[in-house]
Amino acid sequence: MTTTDIPALVAVLRAALGEDQVISDRQELRTYECDGLAQYRVVPALVALPRTAAECAATVRACVDAGVPFVARGSGTGLSGGALPHADGVLVVTSQMRAIREVAPLDERAVVEPGVINLHVSRAAAPYGYHYAPDPSSQQVCSIGGNVAENSGGAHCLKYGFTTNHVTGLEIVTPDGDLVRLGGRAPDAPGYDLLGAFVGSEGTLGITTEVTVRLTRSPESVRTLLAGFTGTDAAGAATSAIIGAGVVPAAIEMMDALAIEAAEAAVRCGYPPGAGAVLIVELDGPAAEVDAQFADVERLCRDHGATEIRVAADDGERALIWKGRKSAFAAVGRISPDYIVQDGVIPRTALPEVLRRIAEMSAERGVRVANVFHAGDGNLHPLVLFDDAVPGQAERAEEVSGAILDICIAHGGSITGEHGVGVDKVSYLPRMYGDDDLDTMQLLRCAFDPRGLANPGKVFPTPRLCGEAPGRRRGVHPLQEAGLAVVF
Amino acid sequence: MPDDVLDALRAAADAGGEDIVRLAGDTDAVAGVAPRYVAAPGSTAEAAALLTVAAARNLAVTVSGSGGKQTWGNPPRRLDLLLHTRRLAGVVAHAAGDLVVVVRAGTPLAELQAKLAPAGQQLALDAPLPPGGSATVGGVVATNTSGPRRMRYGTVRDLLIGVTMVRPDGTVARAGGTVVKNVAGYDLGKLLTGAYGTLGLVTECAFRLHPVPAARAFLCRRAVDAAEAGRLAAAVLAAQVVPSALEVDTTPDGGVEVAVLLEGTPRGVRERADTTGRLLGGATVSDEPPPWWCAYPWGTGDVGLRLTAALSGVPRLLAAAAEAGRRHGVPLAVRGSAGTGVLHGGLPGAAAPDAVASVVADLRAATAGLGGHAVVLTAPPPVRERVDLWGPVNGLDLMRRVKAQFDPDGRFAPGRFVGGI
Numbered sequence: 003m004t005t006t007d008i009p010a011l012v013a014v015l016r017a018a019l020g021e022d023q024v025i026s027d028r029q030e031l032r033t034y035e036c037d038g039l040a041q042y043r044v045v046p047a048l049v050a051l052p053r054t055a056a057e058c059a060a061t062v063r064a065c066v067d068a069g070v071p072f073v074a075r076g077s078g079t080g081l082s083g084g085a086l087p088h089a090d091g092v093l094v095v096t097s098q099m100r101a102i103r104e105v106a107p108l109d110e111r112a113v114v115e116p117g118v119i120n121l122h123v124s125r126a127a128a129p130y131g132y133h134y135a136p137d138p139s140s141q142q143v144c145s146i147g148g149n150v151a152e153n154s155g156g157a158h159c160l161k162y163g164f165t166t167n168h169v170t171g172l173e174i175v176t177p178d179g180d181l182v183r184l185g186g187r188a189p190d191a192p193g194y195d196l197l198g199a200f201v202g203s204e205g206t207l208g209i210t211t212e213v214t215v216r217l218t219r220s221p222e223s224v225r226t227l228l229a230g231f232t233g234t235d236a237a238g239a240a241t242s243a244i245i246g247a248g249v250v251p252a253a254i255e256m257m258d259a260l261a262i263e264a265a266e267a268a269v270r271c272g273y274p275p276g277a278g279a280v281l282i283v284e285l286d287g288p289a290a291e292v293d294a295q296f297a298d299v300e301r302l303c304r305d306h307g308a309t310e311i312r313v314a315a316d317d318g319e320r321a322l323i324w325k326g327r328k329s330a331f332a333a334v335g336r337i338s339p340d341y342i343v344q345d346g347v348i349p350r351t352a353l354p355e356v357l358r359r360i361a362e363m364s365a366e367r368g369v370r371v372a373n374v375f376h377a378g379d380g381n382l383h384p385l386v387l388f389d390d391a392v393p394g395q396a397e398r399a400e401e402v403s404g405a406i407l408d409i410c411i412a413h414g415g416s417i418t419g420e421h422g423v424g425v426d427k428v429s430y431l432p433r434m435y436g437d438d439d440l441d442t443m444q445l446l447r448c449a450f451d452p453r454g455l456a457n458p459g460k461v462f463p464t465p466r467l468c469g470e471a472p473g474r475r476r477g478v479h480p481l482q483e484a485g486l487a488v489v490f
Numbered sequence: 491m492p493d494d495v496l497d498a499l500r501a502a503a504d505a506g507g508e509d510i511v512r513l514a515g516d517t518d519a520v521a522g523v524a525p526r527y528v529a530a531p532g533s534t535a536e537a538a539a540l541l542t543v544a545a546a547r548n549l550a551v552t553v554s555g556s557g558g559k560q561t562w563g564n565p566p567r568r569l570d571l572l573l574h575t576r577r578l579a580g581v582v583a584h585a586a587g588d589l590v591v592v593v594r595a596g597t598p599l600a601e602l603q604a605k606l607a608p609a610g611q612q613l614a615l616d617a618p619l620p621p622g623g624s625a626t627v628g629g630v631v632a633t634n635t636s637g638p639r640r641m642r643y644g645t646v647r648d649l650l651i652g653v654t655m656v657r658p659d660g661t662v663a664r665a666g667g668t669v670v671k672n673v674a675g676y677d678l679g680k681l682l683t684g685a686y687g688t689l690g691l692v693t694e695c696a697f698r699l700h701p702v703p704a705a706r707a708f709l710c711r712r713a714v715d716a717a718e719a720g721r722l723a724a725a726v727l728a729a730q731v732v733p734s735a736l737e738v739d740t741t742p743d744g745g746v747e748v749a750v751l752l753e754g755t756p757r758g759v760r761e762r763a764d765t766t767g768r769l770l771g772g773a774t775v776s777d778e779p780p781p782w783w784c785a786y787p788w789g790t791g792d793v794g795l796r797l798t799a800a801l802s803g804v805p806r807l808l809a810a811a812a813e814a815g816r817r818h819g820v821p822l823a824v825r826g827s828a829g830t831g832v833l834h835g836g837l838p839g840a841a842a843p844d845a846v847a848s849v850v851a852d853l854r855a856a857t858a859g860l861g862g863h864a865v866v867l868t869a870p871p872p873v874r875e876r877v878d879l880w881g882p883v884n885g886l887d888l889m890r891r892v893k894a895q896f897d898p899d900g901r902f903a904p905g906r907f908v909g910g911i
Contacts, residue, residue, distance in 0.1 A: 108724070108802035109861075131728075153673045166677070167648050176888065183884045187861030188798035188831045190634065190645070190684075193883045193908040194892055198647050198680025202673050222730035242587060248610060248701035288732050291758035347669045351587040379671045380588070416672035423674055434674055435664065442655075442663035443676040449891040461675070468895075 025049035046087030055211035063179030076148030082424025116147025132217035135162035153202030155420035160378035171214030177451035221286035230274030240306035260372035268333030271326030338387035346410035350380040381419035502539035521565035542660030558623025567905035595628030614643035634684030638735035641829035652696030703753035720805025736829030742821030787823040788836030795835035803860030810856035
């Protein structure tokens with residue numbers, strides 16, 4: 003691929019999609035140079051804005067014909083650089099495919115286009131008493147297509163699961179440019195669960211053009227409390243006690259003192275002053291169940307040293323409790339000029355030990371870390387604070403942020419619970435999986451995308467040359483040497 | 491007579507004992523296809539060593555757990571080595587505080603549940619057992635079997651968080667992990683779930699667990715026909731009682747019964763049972779399930795079907811099934827999850843193959859119109875000759891490409907799966 007091929011591709015795409023659906027102006031292209039992870043920036047060669055599945059397929063076919071890589075992008079809110087453009091490639095933006103095609107409460111399904119905003123699905127289902135359960139913090143702006151690519155979670159996935167548990171059917175454009183349906187309206191379609199393999203593949207197996215999602219009956223009762231503790235150890239012990247009592251809360255969220263300070267400065271959420279940690283615990287379900295278990299949760303919080311417990315009396319109070327938590331990432335901007343949002347997972351029982359390690363490291367290196375996490379499932383979001391204007395701080399913050407992932411791996415956890423590997427954690431994936439593990443995962447990639455054109459350079463640090471015999475090799479691959487294969 | 495393949499397999503096994511690798515006998519046939527060798531590795535490493543030899547010797551391999559579902563899918567086109575998982579058994583780690591278990595694939599599901607019970611925990615998979623059989627964890631994963639409580643807890647794909655496998659070429663690979671929330675790398679566990687052992691050998695599985703609820707209640711109510719059963723089911727779904735299971739059972743004589751399982755706190759279950767009873771217009775309430783609960787509606791040698799439909803289509807599916815049975819003169823029993831749209835059907839093994847084929851054709855037409863599928867899970871040989879067990883499959887080309895990547899020589903249960911995979 004050389005840049006001289008791009009004008010030809012522009013002509014092909016304009017013919018297929020229409021003049022306005024293809025962006026080639028350098029200034030306009032800059033709009034798309036990054037996603038939610040703004041430290042990585044690449045201006046794409048072209049942007050295509052398909053309006054239909056057929057146009058999306060035509061775009062991919064044109065890319066295949068030209069040997070040009072393509073990257074899919076929904077709303078561009080991802081936090082791992084999964085939608086970072088390819089400099090010589092086409093960015094396929096699905097934001098114009100925004101129709102909610104069907105809401106079928108009797109089937110507990112909705113059929114939507116990939117550019118539909120997550121929260122809009124729940125809004126469309128609300129009149130029937132249903133909602134779409136996965137609720138990433140960005141749900142007011144993030145797209146369902148992006149959620150599918152990233153297998154997005156959210157605060158309530160402790161009880162309800164992730165995107166993968168709520169998608170039953172997909173129409174995709176394969177990296178060959180074919181439209182294929184996976185799964186359907188009913189569960190358990192015969193054959194390999196390619197639907198399950200596709201969700202969370204971060205755009206490396208194709209582009210989603212239609213999504214059939216599961217709708218969840220909205221609960222009869224929702225009860226939320228905010229509990230203040232002297233520190234994260236006590237809050238962690240309360241969390242363990244709640245889970246240990248057999249309660250499956252809709253959410254348990256924890257914030258430490260620094261995160262509380264930031265949230266307070268930003269949105270005045272009125273969290274208990276001086277608290278070393280707060281827990282937000284939400285239960286939902288049939289009123290009879292929730293009432294019984296909520297009393298247990300209150301008692302367990304008190305038993306484990308809660309200094310203050312506030313129970314939301316209505317939706318307004320509930321929203322205020324959640325406001326501090328949901329704004330936590332952005333709020334950190336109030337107490338630090340720059341910060342890194344980390345996303346790691348540990349077994350929940352390792353929480354006290356891991357938090358101590360993070361605190362020690364923070365003290366040693368002189369880098370402040372605010373902690374916000376989904377305590378119920380051990381998903382940490384440490385916010386590593388720094389000032390880019392001070393020489394050396396950014397590097398130290400990067401080191402601390404990376405070291406946190408190593409701590410997660412050492413405790414048998416994961417380098418990402420919901421943000422994805424993208425481009426950001428490509429170099430960390432081999433710390434979690436061995437060569438053979440990654441090689442095996444890439445067999446799937448080779449089945450879908452033998453040319454390696456779909457979102458190249460993401461997820462896997464070393465692309466597998468498809469069709470080669472498995473096993474290690476030394477030096478330049480013979481196919482590469484012979485000019486028969488190209489590593490993107 | 492010297493058998494150098496047998497010698498090579500034995501050399502690959504740790505102990506080299508005759509009980510680990512042996513020549514096959516009459517009772518080792520898989521769906522009528524006899525293997526030449528039988529091996530039972532005791533570890534992932536030993537399985538990898540055996541499968542490396544199998545690859546070098548171009549041996550076709552079928553994996554077997556307790557063997558109860560070996561008649562599911564087509565018989566293997568070729569079979570040299572039958573690989574038993576019986577020695578790949580036991581719990582590797584149970585992290586009770588984290589609600590996670592790592593278990594070897596050959597562990598019987600019932601044994602796993604017994605191990606978890608003292609901690610007040612369960613793997614929330616109530617897979618029905620095949621007639622007269624038992625089920626291993628690996629077998630449940632490979633065939634993606636699920637029971638009534640899938641309505642609340644989901645199926646294997648929702649509970650499996652990590653997997654260790656041996657590829658057909660002998661390479662050991664892991665995917666996922668031991669934490670519930672994890673989006674690092676591809677989710678190969680989902681790919682292997684329901685793959686019928688055609689992509690490799692699963693040796694270890696990590697699952698998320700659930701607490702055993704303090705109380706439960708089963709409510710049963712007879713309905714006059716499928717339409718009434720559908721109305722009752724819809725009423726339960728639209729209410730706020732949050733059932734763990736909503737099942738329907740029909741018998742060839744026209745009987746229809748709806749059953750609801752509620753799980754939770756003692757007080758909560760009591761109150762929800764009262765509400766549910768009113769929704770059903772009167773029901774018997776019991777701590778114990780009805781006799782047909784979580785059982786396939788077929789016996790050994792019969793025809794077993796999986797029928798799926800969009801939720802609102804379940805009453806029409808039941809009606810279409812009753813009509814198909816009547817029209818072709820065979821007794822068709824259907825039961826399953828009216829709360830998720832996944833049901834099972836059973837026909838006597840002695841039914842005329844042509845009649846079975848006609849029923850299957852009718853059911854395929856009906857389910858296709860309802861957003862679902864009709865798959866023949868198991869059938870006697872004369873029926874297999876007349877019927878395409880799997881029916882139409884979306885994405886078959888991609889599936890063939892996946893198979894070609896994992897098993898390029900087509901040695902793992904060749905022909906058993908969809909589209910001749």
